[in-house]
Amino acid sequence: MDETDLKILQAIASLGTHSPSKVQEETGIPESTIYYRLDKLREKGIIKNDLYDLDNEKLGLGITIIVEVVATYKEGYHHKIGEKLSEIEGVSQVHFTMGERDFVVIAHVPDRKGVERLISDFESVDEVQRTQSKYTITTIKNEPRVVNTYSIESLISTLSTNNELED
The missing domain is CATH 1.10.10 (Arc Repressor Mutant, subunit A)
Known part of the structure; x- marks a missing residue:
């Protein structure tokens, strides 16, 4: 290059x-x-x-949720759990991280019911101990x-x- x-x-x-x-x-x-x-x-x-590139808002997927996930530690757990989190509908990014949280997940949903479904889907993953979610009010920068x-x-x-x- x-x-x-x-x-x-x-x-x-x-x-x-x-x-x-x-x-x-x-x-x-x-x-x-x-x-x-x-x-x-x-x-x-x-x-x-x-x-x-598509406009999520115009597609009806304008609510961005940032979810921090704490998971049960096991050898190689980040691949297995990361794959499970990736399969949840609406999830566009899964990052294995250092620090107090194991994963940061970005998802896009259409409405409050979508948020409820998303959180329920996270809770259904056995290895997920807890989550902390944040609504994005305004996106200042989103440069893909x-x-x-x-x-x-x-x-x-x-x-x-x-x-x-x-x-």
């Missing part, structure tokens, strides 16, 4: 499209180069898919494309430091 790849990825993230013509307009990189680089980034697994949260200089510096930047 090099600076050209990073510029392409950043353009895709900021434009919200992987259209080579739009990326070319944004970066000045020739479309043929963009096609080639995108194929290589897919082969390396850096680009996972070409999905469009992490590359948008960094400057190109920071990305280049990070990759250079980690010896992942090719000449």
